[in-house]
Amino acid sequence: MADLANLTVSPKATMREVMECIDRSGKGIVLVLDGSNRLIGTVTDGDLRRAVLAGVNVDHPVDEVLAYRRTLLGTAQTAPVGTPDDALLHMMNETGMRQIPLIDSESRVVDVAFLNELVKEYEFPLRAVVMAGGFGTRLRPLTDDLPKPMLPVGSKPLLELILNQLRDAGIKHVNVATHYRADLIADHFKDGQDFGLDIRYMREDQPLGTAGALGLLEESDDPLVVINGDILTRVDFRAMHSFHREHGADLTIGVRQYEFRVPYGVVNTDGVVVTGISEKPVLRQFINAGIYLLDPSVSRLVPNRQRYDLPELIERLLAGNRRVVSFPIREYWLDIGRADHYDQAQADVAAGRF
Numbered sequence: 001m002a003d004l005a006n007l008t009v010s011p012k013a014t015m016r017e018v019m020e021c022i023d024r025s026g027k028g029i030v031l032v033l034d035g036s037n038r039l040i041g042t043v044t045d046g047d048l049r050r051a052v053l054a055g056v057n058v059d060h061p062v063d064e065v066l067a068y069r070r071t072l073l074g075t076a077q078t079a080p081v082g083t084p085d086d087a088l089l090h091m092m093n094e095t096g097m098r099q100i101p102l103i104d105s106e107s108r109v110v111d112v113a114f115l116n117e118l119v120k121e122y123e124f125p126l127r128a129v130v131m132a133g134g135f136g137t138r139l140r141p142l143t144d145d146l147p148k149p150m151l152p153v154g155s156k157p158l159l160e161l162i163l164n165q166l167r168d169a170g171i172k173h174v175n176v177a178t179h180y181r182a183d184l185i186a187d188h189f190k191d192g193q194d195f196g197l198d199i200r201y202m203r204e205d206q207p208l209g210t211a212g213a214l215g216l217l218e219e220s221d222d223p224l225v226v227i228n229g230d231i232l233t234r235v236d237f238r239a240m241h242s243f244h245r246e247h248g249a250d251l252t253i254g255v256r257q258y259e260f261r262v263p264y265g266v267v268n269t270d271g272v273v274v275t276g277i278s279e280k281p282v283l284r285q286f287i288n289a290g291i292y293l294l295d296p297s298v299s300r301l302v303p304n305r306q307r308y309d310l311p312e313l314i315e316r317l318l319a320g321n322r323r324v325v326s327f328p329i330r331e332y333w334l335d336i337g338r339a340d341h342y343d344q345a346q347a348d349v350a351a352g353r354f
Contacts, residue, residue: 002112007031011040015065016058018043028239029099032062037108039101041066042076045239046246052328078103081110088113096245126241127222128166132159132229133179133204138338147181149229154349158336159229167196169237177213179204209309214302224299228290232345232354234331235291243327244293250322251298254291256329259284289329
């Protein structure tokens with residue numbers, strides 16, 4: 001039975017408190033209950049990420065997100081206590097949800113059903129591609145003899161940390177796209193059996209860009225996670241998949257909020273008229289985090305053995321009115337593309353921040 005105390009907040013809770021509760025429990029859901037344990041609403045990991053995209057202030061009450069959620073997704077999905085496991089699994093499969101509150105005859109929450117508890121040996125219905133073929137020129141001389149994904153971060157190569165993250169999410173089938181010093185990667189990981197994975201290699205005879213290797217994949221009906229081989233992250237791939245399904249996306253782009261402080265006073269104008277001035281404002285934008293989730297039909301659009309970049313693929317989808325959505329990454333994330341970022345990764349691993 002679920003520990004409801006660790007999954008529950010009051011209607012007066014702030015968004016910050018909801019985030020802390022979700023991060024602390026690791027269950028991907030918070031129940032907002034009244035004093036009689038009746039369900040007012042739920043806040044899922046996906047709701048939090050939508051709130052980030054919408055710019056919701058984390059110190060505002062949870063009511064704001066509940067109202068937004070009802071508008072977007074309707075009322076929270078629940079099931080009567082005693083619902084058979086196969087019926088719960090069917091509901092989860094239909095909705096993409098990973099957790100369903102169970103209520104009694106008086107609408108009080110008495111338990112929560114979790115997908116990973118209903119299916120103990122759950123293999124996540126995703127494949128993955130790790131783009132590991134780059135030269136890592138910005139990290140020379142470290143990459144003179146090693147491909148960037150094989151640089152040690154702590155006691156393990158960066159690529160091993162990425163693969164462990166995929167495996168721990170339940171993703172077992174991984175393709176690794178290689179080019180520069182491909183032999184070192186294949187010699188270390190072999191077929192992946194020692195790492196609890198099924199690894200296959202797609203060797204690019206010439207660099208194929210950030211998406212070209214997808215044209216080398218075998219046909220499959222499973223969605224596909226694509227991640228750059230220089231990303232150190234704790235992103236929740238299961239949450240990303242749920243978010244992708246909730247929004248009916250053809251392609252989901254992982255994004256990261258980036259802040260930049262303008263070192264000067266910014267003058268706002270309307271023609272020649274000054275309308276205001278901001279002293280050293282902080283600008284916030286979402287940047288591409290190098291992590292994507294694609295439906296099978298999307299990866300089939302990539303031409304075989306031709307250079308092709310993901311921005312080209314995204315533009316093609318948008319031109320065809322296909323649905324592309326953004327998934328904000330709240331977890332640890334670092335692009336190890338420069339020497340100072342590599343030093344930061346080493347410090348973060350040593351300090352236990354990763």
